[in-house]
Amino acid sequence: MAAPKVAARKPAAAKKTAAKRPARRAATKPMTKPAQGAKKKAAKPVGQSRIKTNIKALARNLDKAAQEARPIEQISATTPISLDQAYQIQKEAIALRMLRREQRAGIKMGFTSRAKIAQMGIGDLIWGRLTDGMIIEEGAPIDFSTYIHPRVEPEIAFLLKRPLSGRITPMQAMEAVEAIAPALEIIDSRYSNFKFSLEDVVADNASSSGFVTGPWQIPDFDFGNLGLVLSFNGKPVQIGSTAAIMGHPLRSLIAAARFAGEAGEPLMPGWIVMAGGATAAEPLVAGQYVELEMENMGRVAFGVSS
Amino acid sequence: MTSGNLSGNGAGSTIDQSVIEDLAARLRQAEATGVAIAPIRDGLAGGGVQAAYAVQSANTAWHVANGRRIVGRKIGLTAKAVQAQLGVDSPDFGMLFADMEVADGEEIAQSRLMQPRVEAEISLVLGRDLTQEQLGITEVMSAIEYALPSIEIVGSRIENWNIRLLDTVADNASSGLFVLGGRPVKIDAFDWRLCGMVMERRGEQISLGAGAACLGNPLNAALWLARTMVEAGAPLRAGDIIMTGALGPMAIAAPGDVIEARINGLGSVRAVFGNE
Numbered sequence: 001m002a003a004p005k006v007a008a009r010k011p012a013a014a015k016k017t018a019a020k021r022p023a024r025r026a027a028t029k030p031m032t033k034p035a036q037g038a039k040k041k042a043a044k045p046v047g048q049s050r051i052k053t054n055i056k057a058l059a060r061n062l063d064k065a066a067q068e069a070r071p072i073e074q075i076s077a078t079t080p081i082s083l084d085q086a087y088q089i090q091k092e093a094i095a096l097r098m099l100r101r102e103q104r105a106g107i108k109m110g111f112t113s114r115a116k117i118a119q120m121g122i123g124d125l126i127w128g129r130l131t132d133g134m135i136i137e138e139g140a141p142i143d144f145s146t147y148i149h150p151r152v153e154p155e156i157a158f159l160l161k162r163p164l165s166g167r168i169t170p171m172q173a174m175e176a177v178e179a180i181a182p183a184l185e186i187i188d189s190r191y192s193n194f195k196f197s198l199e200d201v202v203a204d205n206a207s208s209s210g211f212v213t214g215p216w217q218i219p220d221f222d223f224g225n226l227g228l229v230l231s232f233n234g235k236p237v238q239i240g241s242t243a244a245i246m247g248h249p250l251r252s253l254i255a256a257a258r259f260a261g262e263a264g265e266p267l268m269p270g271w272i273v274m275a276g277g278a279t280a281a282e283p284l285v286a287g288q289y290v291e292l293e294m295e296n297m298g299r300v301a302f303g304v305s306s
Numbered sequence: 307m308t309s310g311n312l313s314g315n316g317a318g319s320t321i322d323q324s325v326i327e328d329l330a331a332r333l334r335q336a337e338a339t340g341v342a343i344a345p346i347r348d349g350l351a352g353g354g355v356q357a358a359y360a361v362q363s364a365n366t367a368w369h370v371a372n373g374r375r376i377v378g379r380k381i382g383l384t385a386k387a388v389q390a391q392l393g394v395d396s397p398d399f400g401m402l403f404a405d406m407e408v409a410d411g412e413e414i415a416q417s418r419l420m421q422p423r424v425e426a427e428i429s430l431v432l433g434r435d436l437t438q439e440q441l442g443i444t445e446v447m448s449a450i451e452y453a454l455p456s457i458e459i460v461g462s463r464i465e466n467w468n469i470r471l472l473d474t475v476a477d478n479a480s481s482g483l484f485v486l487g488g489r490p491v492k493i494d495a496f497d498w499r500l501c502g503m504v505m506e507r508r509g510e511q512i513s514l515g516a517g518a519a520c521l522g523n524p525l526n527a528a529l530w531l532a533r534t535m536v537e538a539g540a541p542l543r544a545g546d547i548i549m550t551g552a553l554g555p556m557a558i559a560a561p562g563d564v565i566e567a568r569i570n571g572l573g574s575v576r577a578v579f580g581n582e
Contacts, residue, residue, distance in 0.1 A: 114511060225570045227502035227516025236386075239519045239554075241502035241570075243511065295500035295516070295570060 055085060059092030062204055065190040071148050072190055076197040086202035087263070093205060094129045102133035105272055106160075107260060108185065109252045110206040112276025113244040116153075119280040122198050127259045128206030130272060136212040141303035142186070144286040150188040150209060152284055153277030154230045154292045156223065156242050156249045157183035157213045160271050164253075166261030173253045176267075179216035180223055180249075182294035184230075184302065185274055186210040187281055211274055214292070214300030224248040226295040228278060232288050238279035242294070249275040321353035321360070330364035333477055336463035340420060345464050347472040355398075358475035365478065366401050377547050378402040379535070380458060381527045382479040383471075384520045384551030392471050397521065399531055400479025402547055408459075408485045413580045420461040422482060422559045424577055425552035426505045426513060426567035428498070428524045429456040429486055432548070436532040437541040446529045449544075452490035455572040457505075457565065458549050459483040460556065484549060487575035496571025499523045503553040505567040512565070515554025524550035 058075055065072045075081055081089070094104075110116070110126040117123050136142055144150075161178035188209035191200060201207055223242055230238040246252050252275035260267045267273065284290065286306035293299045329346050336343045350357045370376065383389055383397045408414055433451030461482030464473050474480045498517050505513040521527040527550045535541050542548070559565060562581045568574040 115514075225502040225504050225568055227497070227500040227518070227570060229500065229516060229518045236518060236522075239516050241504050241514045241516055243502060243504035243568075244514050247509075247511070293500060295497050295502055 054079065055088050056092055058203065059089045059096065062089065062190050063093045063096045065148070066188075066209070069146050069148050071192040074191040074196050074200045075203055076200050081199050081203065083199055083202060086199040089203035090128065090205050091263075093203075094131065097131050097133060100133070102131040104129065104268075105132045105135060106130040106274070107256050107267060107271065108206055108208050108211070108274035109256055109276040110201070112246050112252050112255075113278060115240070115244060115280045116277050120201075122201065124198055125255055125259075126198070126202050126206050127256060128202075128208045129265075130208065130211065130274065134208060134210045136186070136210045136302055138212050138214060139301055139303075141305040142210065144284070144304050144306060147186070147188045147209065147284070148190065149194060150186050150284045151194075151281035152184050152186055152230070152290055153281040154228050154238065154240070154279055154294075155183045155185050155211075155277055156226075156245065156275045156294070156297075157181045157211070158249075158253050158273040158275065159216060160267055160273065161269050163266045163268055164257040164260070165266035166258060168254055168257045170250055170254060173250055173257065174219070177219055177253070180219045180297070181216045182214040182228070182292050182297045182300045183274060184212050184290065184292050184300055185277065186212075186284070211272075212300055212302050213272065214294075215298040217297055221296060223297075224250070226297060228292060228294045230279065230282065231291045231293070232282070234289070234291070237282050240279040242278055244278040245275050252276050321350060321357040325349060326357065326360045326364055329476060330361045330368065333361070333463050334365060334368065337420070340417070342420065342463055342465040345468050345470070345473050346476060347470050350472045350476065355471060355475055358472040361476035362400065362478050369401075369403060375404040376401055377404045377407070377545075378549070379531055379542070379546065380479055380481050380484070380549040381531050381551045382474065382481075384524075384527050385555075387555075388552075392469075392474075394471050397527060397530055397551065398471070398475050398479050399534065400481040402481065402484065402549065406481065406483045408483050408577070410485055410488050411576045411578055412485075413578045414459070414483065415580050416561055416582050418483060419459065419559075419579075420463060420482065421467060422579070423460050423467075423556045424505065424513075424559045424565050424567075425458045425460060425556045426503050426515070426554060426569065427456050427458050427520070427549050427552055428501075428517065428569060428572065429454045429484075429547055429549045430493075430524075430528060431490075432542055432544050432546045434544045435541060436543075437536065439536060441529065441532050441536060443525060443529050446525060446532050447493060449532075449542075450493050450528075452492060453496070453572060454490060455487035455567060455569045455575045456549060457485045457567050457575055457577040458552070459485070459559065459577060485575055485577045486547070487573055489573045491572050496569075498525055501553075501572065502570040503567065505554065505557065505565060507557075507563050507565050512557035513554035513567075515552070517553060519553050520551040524553075527551045
């Protein structure tokens, strides 16, 4: 794989060793300040402390499920939660990663394509938080035993050079983009059988587990309809176009800025925005070689160890 | 221009010629009346795909005798998913007649359609004949004058698209009409394998894909066709249009729809369906 064309601001650009459990390793180099908390999370006055306790406990359960690669029952099966509470759980679970010295690396968008909506039956845009502990080295193997039931999906990643927050124009979005890259995201729902409600999946950080980015390109061409081929062991399993991501991936970046603004966590220079799956996700199995080729963008790959 | 007669060698077909002629006439009747017929595969089972092509050829000969002009071929069954669905591992082909062509943006009357569906494809036009035995990919590439974005409006004379391989081959590979884009593009000006494709109806995405969805690369489909036509004794000629096969799933076209296909590096093309 060619070296990134634009590497200066790449988060955690230092080579990671092929750690056994890349997604769970503590980061060694702080990159940004831990995100400041949102101030507007006013829970219902009655029973506030009990809900708070629940939120922390639910976050711990999800974090433990991820660390131990053991699925849990979906929250909504026993505990009704609101979307707002689901995002609080997500935030608490990420805070637990921060305690293990992981650092924020960006944001991921979910349910941005019709194929994903059809696959999961969920039609609202969602977002999750990325940390440097989720970064997978390009070309390196992942350890299959550290996942529950991982799937992979082809995406496009944005690398930011300016902060973005709130309602922004396409021009402001474009101006903040340092580079774009073909990317693969590994999603691994912490819920049994990959079954969840919208609130469940939001609490579970949008199923985020790991991501790997390919060569960075200066976005001086239209990336709104780039063909892509996702292959397992050289055989195509998904063929599509970046147009699947909300019609144009830049729209996903604009939505990410809006979500980040609402959460009081502006997108920061050096962060990555994973724009969302361009096709349905494909289940991973041990021993696979996973590769994404994208028109004008090169390729990105990783292996799955048995 | 050639007739694409694949039944020339005749051997192996155990179906009586009168049966072939009868099935061909039923398909013509369906097309003329607009009333789809029951699947015909049972009547062809004894003769296999060769018998199905014999039906197609009988109709091609009939149409040519009645004044229709052949302008090229369409390649079908180029998607892995469709091949799996029909239990085949090879594409098929049908004839393109001049009267099947619709201009980019020209309104299409419903009377010209039978159970229409749309597919976005790369079409190519040959600048020279491909008559050699044992053709290779470089000979095909050298023969291509230019490529165009295109929409194939497939149709079926078989009720409810209840087709298997023999039905669609006999039914001229379920062809209908076709729309070609207006900007010729040289063979080296775009990525045949990785070009992105999106097809929309009023901004709503109805099909997504890329060049690789067509037999790994649309040029592979073109090579298959060129070889097949040489073997059939009806080689492709300079000026022939080849519709290489869908770059994404087919979508239903309803009255009043305006459907646009965009292929990265090739531009766009529109199929406009009238309300009546």
